[in-house]
Amino acid sequence: MSTTKTQEMPGHAGMSLSARADALEHQMIEALDRKIVRSVLFTSGDRDPTAPIMPPPGGKPDPRHFLMGDDPRLQKMPERPTLLDFFKHRFAPANHLLQSATHALKAGHDEKTILACLLHDISVSGFIRADHGYWGAQLLAPYVDEEVSWAIRYHQALRFFPDASVGYDYPEAYIRYFGGDYEPEPYVKADWEYARNHKWYMTSRLITLNDIYSFDPNAQVSWDPFIDIIGRHFKQPKEGLGFDGSPSAHMWRTIIWPTKFL
Structure with a gap:
């Protein structure tokens, strides 16, 4: 009988499952051609929102642009979503x-x-x-x-x-x-x-x-x-949820684009 051994990500031996998940997410984000920043609401508790954000290691600015549309890690939404x-x-x-x-x-x-x-x-x-x-x-x-x-x-x-x-x-x-x-x-x-x-x-x-x-x-x-x-x-609005100008349209758009920078 053969067994398959899960390959460890470099430098992740001994890390907790939660820490590994965070590291994997960071690795996936780094592989994208856009910078992704999660909203404070969705990081509070994991980090203190009042704490200063430290510059990236090495001090070199990230040349990528911020994500302002579809997150390629998520499924594509229809143009007029129901x-x-x-x-x-x-x-x-x-x-x-x-x-x-x-x-x-x-x-x-x-x-x-x-x-x-x-x-x-x-x-x-x-x-x-x-x-x-x-x-x-x-x-x-x-x-x-x-x-x-x-x-x-x-x-x-x-x-x-x-x-x-x-x-x-x-x-x-x-x-x-x-x-x-x-x-x-x-x-x-x-x-x-x-x-x-x-x-x-x-x-x-x-x-x-x-x-x-x-x-x-x-x-x-x-x-x-x-x-x-x-x-x-x-x-159901004919324009699609998020694009009909309703009082909650912005909430539907946030669900469509949860990692949009602004």
Whole structure:
């Protein structure tokens, strides 16, 4: 029996897996004909954003131009991208979202609720994880019914608070994730108090209810049941997402070009 030995990158012996990944990314960037600089938001924590940026080793300026368009490491986006194009070329695998929407569909909920379940974690999938309900709602607001974006916004807060009337308990997973003594921030509690008395409360609550049962890695799901629902309830701009001048067009462009210098 023959075995294949993974070749070590020069100078990387003994490095942690995370350090190797960072080194490989740096090596890939160096191989490009454009300089790539990641936004502060996406490096904070890995480095202190207030720390000075040191000049490159050797003190010689990099003669390459900064990247101002497509990142060749990413899949090419269509000229007029649709929602499904983003799921295909930019977002993480949608198994969880499809499971959530499938639960809502099988439960007989209306199409706006199904769409809200399908898109509730869109920011986690392709943009920003922190406060993802708020970011996702803002990203989608120009293209969906106000009830849908409202529900996505407030599921961020509602998921931390049980509702016995629909059988929603505080998720056991949150105890594992955050600890048994975790308390949501005051703004989260304030939004829960506001949302629980709102006319669209139940739409948002149903997102949380269908959310907690949608983490089966072996579930077989498909986009097919939701294509027509998207067609009826998502206002796809003819210019393509990111190029229609909407209040969130810049957010879609950032997802298309996440490493664009300016």
